[in-house]
Amino acid sequence: xxxxxxxxLYFKPYINEEEIAKIVKQLAKEVKAxxxxxxIPIFVGILNGCFLFAADFIREFNGNCEISxxxxxxxxxxxxxxxxxxxxxxxxxxxxxxxxxxxxxxxxGNTLQEIYNIFRDKNLKQLKVATLFFKPDVxxxxxxxxxxxxxxxxxxxxxxxxxxxxxxxxxxxxxxxSTKPKMKNIVLxxxxxxxxGTQAEFLKDMYNxxxxxxxxxxxxxxxxxxxxxxxxxxxxxEGNLVPDEVTINxxxxxxxxxxxxxxxxxxxxxxxxxxxxxxxxxLAKKGEQINGMVALEVSEDILVTRLLERGKTxxxxxxxxxxxxxxxxxxxNTKTAILKxxxxxxxxxxxxxxxxxxxxxxxxxxxxxxxx
Ligand code: AMP
Numbered sequence: 001x002x003x004x005x006x007x008x009l010y011f012k013p014y015i016n017e018e019e020i021a022k023i024v025k026q027l028a029k030e031v032k033a034x035x036x037x038x039x040i041p042i043f044v045g046i047l048n049g050c051f052l053f054a055a056d057f058i059r060e061f062n063g064n065c066e067i068s069x070x071x072x073x074x075x076x077x078x079x080x081x082x083x084x085x086x087x088x089x090x091x092x093x094x095x096x097x098x099x100x101x102x103x104x105x106x107x108x109g110n111t112l113q114e115i116y117n118i119f120r121d122k123n124l125k126q127l128k129v130a131t132l133f134f135k136p137d138v139x140x141x142x143x144x145x146x147x148x149x150x151x152x153x154x155x156x157x158x159x160x161x162x163x164x165x166x167x168x169x170x171x172x173x174x175x176x177x178s179t180k181p182k183m184k185n186i187v188l189x190x191x192x193x194x195x196x197g198t199q200a201e202f203l204k205d206m207y208n209x210x211x212x213x214x215x216x217x218x219x220x221x222x223x224x225x226x227x228x229x230x231x232x233x234x235x236x237x238e239g240n241l242v243p244d245e246v247t248i249n250x251x252x253x254x255x256x257x258x259x260x261x262x263x264x265x266x267x268x269x270x271x272x273x274x275x276x277x278x279x280x281x282x283l284a285k286k287g288e289q290i291n292g293m294v295a296l297e298v299s300e301d302i303l304v305t306r307l308l309e310r311g312k313t314x315x316x317x318x319x320x321x322x323x324x325x326x327x328x329x330x331x332x333n334t335k336t337a338i339l340k341x342x343x344x345x346x347x348x349x350x351x352x353x354x355x356x357x358x359x360x361x362x363x364x365x366x367x368x369x370x371x372x
Contacts, residue, residue, distance in 0.1 A: 001013035001016060001173055001174075001280070001281060001284055002093075002280050002283075002289055002346075003178060003181065003282045003284050003288070003289050004162035004165040004168070006158065006164045006165070006168050007127075007164070007165060007167065009177060010162075010163060010177075010178045010179065010180055010181065010284065010287065011014065011157075011158055011159075011168070011175035011176060011177055011178055012175060012176055012178040012284050012287045013173060013174075013175055013176075013281070013285065014152075014157060014166040014173075014174045014175055014176035014286045014287075014292065015150070015152075016175060017172045017176035018171045018173075019171050019292055020056075020132075020160055020172075020173065020174065021127050022057070022120055023132065023149040023150050024053065024056045024057055024060055024132070024149065025060045025131055027057065027060075027132070027147055027149050028057055028060035028061045028062070029060075029145055031061065031128075031130055031147055032061055032062075032063060033169075034128075035287070036096070037096055040064045040065060040066065040098075041058075041066070041098045041099070041100050042067070042068060042092065042097050042098070042099050042100070043057070043058060043061075043065055043066070043100050043101075044067075044068050044069065044090070044093065044099055044100070044101050044102065045067065045068075045069045045070075045073070046069070046070060046071075046072055046101065046103050046104070046115065047069050047070065047071040047087075047101045047159045047162035047170070048071065048161070048163070049103075049104035049160050049162050049169075050102050050103060050104045050132075050161060051103065051169075051279065052104075052160050052169075053102060053104050053160065054093040054102045055104055056065065057130075058074045061130060064286065065115050066092075068091075068092055069088065070087065070088055070089060070091060070115075070118065070178055071086070071087040072084050072086055072087065072092055072111055072115075073085050073087055073227060074115070076123045076228065080290040082321050082345070084110050084111050084113070084114040085116065086114065086125050089118070090118065090119075090120070090122070091233050092274070093244070094122045094123070094124050095122070095123045095124075096123065096124070096125050097124055097125055097291060098124070098125050098126050098128070098129075099119060099122075099124050099126070099127050099128070100128045100129075100130055101115055101127070101128065101130065102130055102131075102290065103115075103129065103131040103132070104129070104132050104133065104161050104162055105131065105132065105133040105134070105135070105157070105162060106129075106131045106133070106135070106145060107134075107135040107137050107139065107154070107225050108138055108139065108140055108141075109140055109141035109143055110141075112129065112141060112145070113143060113200050114141050115129070116143060119372075122199065122353070123197070128146040128147070129143075129144065129145050129147070130147035130148075130149075131147070131148055131149065132148060132149040132150070132156070133143060133149060133150055133151075133152050133174075133277065134148045134149075134150070134151050134152070135151075135152055135154050136155045137153065138150050138154050141160070145298075146152060146187045152324070153173070155176050155177055155276075157175065157176050157177070158171065158174070158175050159172070159173050159174045159175045159176050160172060160174050161363045162174070162201075166255070178287035179287055181287060181289055182185055182261035182262075183261065183262060183263035183264070183288045183289045184207065184209060184262060184286070184291055184372060185263045185264050185283060185288060185289065185290050185291055186209070186264070186265050186266070186287050186290070186291055186293070186294055186372060187269075187270065187290055187292070187294070187343070188203075188265055188266065188267045188291040188294055188296070188365075189264045189293050189295040189339065190201055190279055190295050190296035190298065190354060191295070191298065191300070191329060191332045191336075191337075191342075192307060192325070192328045192329065192332060193298070193303040193304075193306045193307040193310065194296035194297075194298045194301065194354050195298070195354055195358070195361060196267045196268065196296060197213055197215075197267055197268075198214070198215075198358060199264045199296070199358075199361060199362055199365055200213065201249045201368065202263065202362045203265055203356075203362065203365060203366065204265055205208075205213065206362075206366060206367060206369075207262075207263075207265075208262050209261065209262055209263045209264055210258045210261040210262075210263070210264050211264075211265045211267060212251065212254045212258055212266055212269065213267040213268050213293070214247055214250065214251060214263055214267075214268045214269040214271075215267075215268045216255060216267075216268075217235075218232040218236060218242065218250075219236075219316075222236070222354050228246070228250065231246060232246065234240060236318060237317050237318060237324075238318075238324060238329065239318045239324040239325065239326075239327035239331065240331060241271060241272065241335060243277055243278075244272055244278075245273060246254065247269065247271075248274075248275055248279075249323050250280045251266075251279070251367070252270050252315065253284070257294055263291075264301070266290075270293075270339060271331075271332075271335065271339075271341065272335045272336065272339075273335075273337045273338060273342060276339055276343075290343075290348060291348070291372040292337070292343075292348045292349075292350055292372045293340075293343040293348055293349050293350065294350045294352055294365055294368050294369070295340065295349065295350065295352065295363070296352055296354030297351050297352065297353055297354050298354040298355055299355075300329060302355065303329070304322065304325055304326075304329075307319050308320075308322065308325070308326050326358065350368045352364045352365050352368060
């Protein structure tokens with residue numbers, strides 16, 4: 001789940017699919033538990049926003065029921081208006097029936113007021129209201145709400161049926177209004193020895209970004225004999241990847257230590273699909289995103305030569321032994337290389353020829369950076 005843009009506005013992930021499913025299931029359970037045995041309720045969904053909720057709800061309800069809809073409209077852009085219009089009404093005879101309203105969200109209560117007005121003279125046995133979301137801070141009415149899925153703060157949301165100017169209803173999760181992303185976040189990608197670290201040193205100054213190299217952070221921790229360092233060392237020395245959980249937590253801490261950064265150059269991270277997903281989710285929560293993955297493309301034999309050369313001076317145990325170097329490529333090819341597709345699918349992959357002088361390559365990369 002990344003941030004999304006609808007017309008001029010940005011939205012960040014707020015409530016994911018699994019949580020929504022849980023809330024809907026719980027609501028359906030509560031509603032069912034309160035109904036007398038054999039009672040067949042009529043669920044009335046309030047369109048348009050409720051259509052996904054209503055569909056999921058009655059499947060979870062899993063019992064005899066009828067379903068109908070009324071169509072009301074009260075929103076204009078992101079602000080609730082006082083006037084509620086009824087666009088499609090109720091045709092069924094509801095005399096003596098139990099009607100349960102299915103609302104996607106109740107905020108000011110203007111729509112709810114209108115609902116109570118509509119059903120007042122229909123001779124129902126009872127009227128109950130179930131809402132997926134409720135904004136307690138803005139609710140101004142003294143009207144009963146029988147079932148609430150989740151209380152949420154007073155911020156505009158879209159997704160799972162809810163819209164902004166008609167858009168966004170199709171997203172399976174809920175997104176919250178956010179500000180325009182402020183950061184430039186770039187993943188500098190490529191196999192071991194491609195020159196990511198070398199290039200990042202130039203680029204971070206050119207673009208005023210913070211450079212995070214997970215390899216450097218691990219090496220710093222090993223040098224200082226921290227707990228993290230001791231843990232990472234046994235993987236690194238063999239050229240294996242450090243476990244995801246350890247690496248992801250470390251990366252998050254590095255980002256949190258630089259809250260006022262203009263953006264980051266991520267070097268050596270992500271290296272697995274789950275690291276990439278964790279990074280996307282982590283940034284999206286902040287209303288930020290990865291702008292692009294810039295990959296240095298260099299063939300493997302050139303890389304082995306480069307790494308062995310570097311090993312003469314770098315003091316890195318994983319640079320000196322050809323077997324360990326081969327293992328790092330194996331890790332790269334089996335776990336990391338697939339990230340090209342991951343970013344490509346989001347139209348965020350930019351390949352750059354990584355063979356040439358350091359300066360030439362910096363120029364090639366910066367041509368891409370300038371467009372991101
Ligand atoms: P590097 O300096 O980027 O070549 O990283 C050196 C070593 O640090 C790797 O071979 C891994 O053992 C470990 N490492 C660095 N970044 C990661 C990562 N994102 N995930 C797992 N292990 C990593």
